[in-house]
Amino acid sequence: MKFGAPRSISPSPVRRKPRSRSTFGLQSDSDSDYGYSSDSYSESESDSDSSRSTDSRPSSPSSDSFCYASESEVPKLPPKPKHPPRNTAEQQRIEDTVAAIRLRTRHHDPYEDWERQTRMDAFRTARKELSATQTRFHTEQDRIRAEADQRRAARHAAQMADVQRRLAGVRLAQKAEEDQLREAWKLREKDIWDRIEGVIKIEEDKVKVRLEVERKVQEEKERKLKEEEMKKRLLEEKRKQEEEKKRQDEAEAKRLEDEKKKQEQEEEQLKLMEDLLKAERLENEREHRKAIGMTTAEDDWFLARAFLQEVKSEVAKVKSNREVKSEWSKWRRQITPKIGQITDDEVHINRISTELLNIMRPPNMPAHDPHIYKALLSSLSKAILLQAETEVTAEKKSAKPLAQVAFNLLNTVPDFAEIFFAKLVQRTGGWPIPIVVPKEDIDEKPWKDEAARTKAMGYRKSSVSDDLESAAEYTTRVAGIMRVYFHILKIPPRQPLQAMFQLPRLWIWLSRLAGERGLLETAVAPQLIYTALDVMGSYARQLWGHQWNKLLELIYEGVSVGFGSGRFIGGSSPEGIAARVRVELEIERILLGA
Structure with missing residues (x-):
């Protein structure tokens, strides 16, 4: 609806500038x-x-x-x-x-209200249709996704079946390869025993030659002494009896002093000759040992110390990071209680072994950080060795279940064997190898002080004072740990283990110990020999037969009559004498088949 006001006739024909706004006929x-x-x-x-x-x-x-x-x-x-x-x-x-x-x-138009209401209804209808359309779209998406999941599950099942078929083929191939390796191992074992018998015969010949040389030297000395005495008596018969007695006393004193000096020189020369012969023999056998995978005591010592320093470095890195240290401590606190719960029950041993394996390799969880994993391996090894020090020392029977748990972990936990042996060397010194701890560390630098070398030899602070443990405490503690080690060697493996945990390691250990004069003269040597024979003496005789008897006879000679000049295994200390008696009785029991 439009409204307008009548126009009046303009009073002037003159052209005017147009107005910008209308007053609807009103006068402005x-x-x-x-x-x-x-x-x-x-x-x-x-x-x-x-x-x-x-x-x-x-x-x-x-x-x-x-x-x-x-x-x-x-x-x-x-x-x-x-x-x-x-x-x-x-x-x-x-x-x-x-x-x-x-x-x-001010007019209110119903048509405009109707138009506005219509727009609102149309908007609601459109929104409702949009919601229904989206619902149908999401339903269709869920259906398509479910069908895709079903197809994926079917494809996964087919792939799993294919994998199972392939694994069956791999198992058959692996069994054939194992049979082949077993045959090769038998041939290699026969070759090794032939070489061992040859080495034993060589060593026996060397001992016989050495004893014969010593006997001839002694006879020559006696002959010369008799001649000198005879000359002196003929020359001094004309002299007075007092002067003759005085000269005889002086000559006797001088003779004893000369004999002592000569004996010391002979011992030094003999030791030097033994070292040279040993070095020459090792040099000649280096290529042969390398071909068959054998190592020397020095190689084993270097490898164990290198692993130990690497583990210490990893633990230091873990301890330097608060978050990583917290994660490591959480898992480490679960290890010690389980080691302390071990009993001589097969079901219980398997359960503890499984729980420890789950700690090292948690199921349904990401693997541990490499630094944390190595630190946990070190903690696990330390817990087993500390348990051996405390419990096995008090009761020898507790070594067997502890060794079984350690053996199960050696079979299943990667990198555990190297770190466990490194910690074993750390707690007992060179006895697991065996070797005299050298005067230089593996970096070819001297130890920073005598305390560092003493610690590398396995000595710890006494449990009753701040001083170092006594020789008896050290011997007892090392014997408890080594008993667990010998029990591990006795367990038949389901799959090849590291060389330091295989059964031939016992023969290598006794052979090396028999050639280390510095170790044989300590009281620890006969105690550890008795421990080894107590655990594996009869079992080793069933395996190695006559050759084992030869080795036992050699050890028996060392504890009963000594090796030349009355040198006994274990020295002259009370602990060494007592351990020698135990070794002698144990060898008699084994050889007599008791």
Whole structure:
């Protein structure tokens, strides 16, 4: 609905500037100044527009822009005539128009309400349809995903069946390879025993030659002494009896001193000769040992010390990081209680072994960080050895279940064998190899002090004081640990273990010990020999037969009559003498088949 006010006739034909706004027929303040209304101006403007539209012919630029040649030519505006007074009817129309405009601005149109409501309903309907469409879309997506999962599960089952078939083939191939390796191992074992018998025969011949040389030297000395005595008696018969006695005493003292010096020199020369022969023999056998995979005592010592330093470095890295140390401590605290719960029961041993394996390799969890894993291997090895030091020392029977748990872990836990042997060497010194701890560390530098070398030999602080443990405490503790080690060697493996945990290691251990004079003269040697024979003496005789008897006879000679010049295994200390008696009785029991 539109409203408008009637226009009045413009009082002046003069072209005026158009107004910017309409007053709907009402008089404005600006119009009243010239004496005419906006209606009259609108009418005149309309007339002028019509006249412009009618006269559309081209004109000069001056006429198009309504310009004059000079300001004097511009006509002056006529005075505005006064607006004639409006009558009552006109005034009434103006007021009605204003009222209609106001009514229009305040009018409430139902059609607009209907249109707005329709838009809202349409929006709701569209949103509802969108929700239903999305629901159908998600349902279809779930169905497609379920079908994809079913196809994936079927494909996975087919792949698993294929893997099982391939694994069966691999097992058959592995069994054939194991049979082949077993045959090769038997041939290699026969070759090794042939070489061992040859070495034993060589060593026996060397001992016989050495004893024969010593006997001849002794006879020659006695002969020379007799000749000297005879000459002295013939020369001194003419002298007085007192002078003769004095000279005889001086000669006897000198003779004893010379004999002592000669004996010391002979011992030094003999030791030097043994070292040279040993070095020459090792040098000659180096390529042969390398071919069959055998190592020397020095190689084993270097390897164990290298692993020990590597483990110490890994533990230091773990301890330097608070978060990593917290993770390591959480798992480490679970190891010690389980080691302390071991009893001589097969089911219990298997359960403890499985729990320890789950600690080292947690199921359904990511593997341990390499640093944490090596630190945990060190903690596990230390817990087993500490348990051996405390419990096996008190009761020998407790060594067997502890050794079985350690053996199970050696079979299943990667890298455990090297670290366990390194910790074993750390706690007992060179006895597991065996070797005299050298005067230099593996970096070919001397130990920083005697305490460091003593610690490398396996000595620890006494449990009753801050000083080092006594020789008896050290011997007892090392014997408890080595008993567990010998029990591990006795257990038949299901798969090849590291060389230091295989049964031939017992023969190597006794052979090396028999050739180490510095170890044989200590009280620890006979005690460890007795421990080895107590654990594996009869079992080794069943395996090795006559050759084992030869080795036992050699050891029996060392504990009963000694090796040349009355040198006994174990020295002259009370502990060594007692251990020698135990070794002698144990060898008699084994050889007599008791």
